[in-house]
Every structure is written in C-alpha cells, then in structure tokens.
Amino acid sequence: LESRFFHHSRGGLACQDFAYRFAGAQILEDLTTPTPPELNAPYVALDDDLRVGRCWRVPQISGQLGIRLSHRIKITHLSVDHIPQELVLDRMHAPRDIILWGVIDSPSPPLPQHEADPIWDAMPRRGPLLNRGLMVVPLVAIQYNITTTEFVQTFNVSHSIFANHTFSTVIIEVLNNWGADWTCVYRIRIHGEAVF
Secondary structure (H helix, E strand, O other), X not given: OHHHHHHHHOOOOOOOOOOOHHHOOEEOHHHOOOOOXXXXXXXXXXXXXXXXXXXXEEOOOOEEEEEEEXXXXXXXXXXXXXXXXXXXXXXXXXXXXXXXXEEOOOOOXXXXXXXXXXXXXXXXXXXXXXXXXXXXXXXEEEEOOOOOOOOXXXXXXXOOOXXXXXXXXXXXXXXOEOOOOOEEEOEEEEEEEEOO
C-alpha cells in the first residue's frame, strides 16, 4: 500500500499537473467558496500532501475552487484524489458530483454553439454560483466513485465541444458528497497540453 500511495501521490499518472501549487498554480479567492480560518485553506487541494485530514474542508456539502493554472493549456483530463480506503473507514466526505468549468478569457478560437453540447444540456444552471460575471463553459461533469480501490480517478475532457479551446483559469464546482455534513477535497489535478 505504501508504495502504491507514494506512486500516485507523487504524480504516478505520468501527466503534468497544471493545477499543482508548487508549479505555479494559484487559488483565486474571489472564485472560491469562503473557508473559515480554523479549517484547512483551499490551497491544500493543489498540493500533493495526501495525509489523512490534510484536505480542503468545504464548509458545506457543496462549494467551488477557482484555480489559475500554471500555464495556459488545452485541457485533456481532470483528476480527483481522495484518501485511500485502506487508510480511512468513512469515505462519505469524498466529493461525489463535480463540474469542471473553463473561464473564457481569450476570444480565439471562436466558441462553438454550446446549445448542441450534451454536457451543457445536463447542467443544473449556466455557471457556478461564484463567477464574477465571467463567461464560463462546462468542460466535464464527473462522479468520483468511492467504491473502487482507485483513489486517484482521472476523467477525459476531450469529448467536450470546448476541447480545442485553451484555458488559464478553471473553476471546480463540487455539487455534493456521499452523505456527510461537509466535503473533503484532497487533491485536484488538471492535465493537458501547454500553449506557449
């Protein structure tokens, strides 16, 4: 277990993480759910320290995380880490349904008509609650599975009609968890191809 945990926590997916804090990614507080000072700050969700309890404790069941990526990228995958089930008895605090939103801050290439996008059609609303009036588009809606032994779960973003657009800012919106009173986000990773 220790070697498997070390392998995954140190980036064993062989994909660069553009949301990694120590590579230059930053939390955007005005796009992030306010967190009381006695709880772990949101930036821990961008670290690779996956010790039990070292997570961003969302003050409610739902919340969002605004992230300035380390580079402008074409996003290909979203990874969500939670603590391995071998280390905790209760995984009900794990996020369940998550939406990855891309913030449009560059006009090119032209945006496709999102009315034809099944991801957009399935959204409960047209953007995260904290969006400062920014134009946002849904890139993927996923469900983290607590019944599998894979505690790092990676989801493909390339089927989005916005897959060819580049992003430097994203919003992770956690809609709910698996039945707890609050949600614990251990790590969010954003993978893709850098644009220089």
